[in-house]
Amino acid sequence: MADVHDKKTRSYNMSRIKGKDTRPELKLRKALFAAGFRYRVNVKNLPGKPDIVMKKYKTALFVHGCFWHAHQNCRYFKLPSSNQEFWKAKIGGNVERDKRNVKSLEDQGWNVIEVWECELKKDKFESTISQLKLKLKENMAR
Ligand SMILES: [Zn+2]
Secondary structure, eight states: OHHHHHHHHHHHHHHHHHTSSOHHHHHHHHHHHHTTOOOEESOTTSTTOOSEEEGGGTEEEEEEOTTTTTOTTOTTOOOOSSSHHHHHHHHHHHHHHHHHHHHHHHHTTOEEEEEEGGGGSHHHHHHHHHHHHHHHHHHHHO
């Protein structure tokens, strides 16, 4: 059991270093795949490089880290007490960029779903996936 945990921790750390395939996103991808959804990942030729793209559902999906993308009213979004101006500018820039990307994608006819990392934590995971499945079906029908 200890070994399994170590392996998980190790691959988590590795993924953070490489800057892609971060664990919550991977968990989400696995759950979608298990539910029969097929997708492409890190699609570079679409605005903002969506994390998951499902053409059949006309859906581009982003997994946002709560801190870096300023998840409002979320306990994981709290500006550090020092250098507040720096962080405000930095994170504010991310938020502006997110908005622009969503707008461009929608202009190109995509439905955009933004999933927050905190919604993929253990206690919320199942309900997030159920909601996501519903949304995807709606998107396909549109
Ligand atoms: Zn959050």
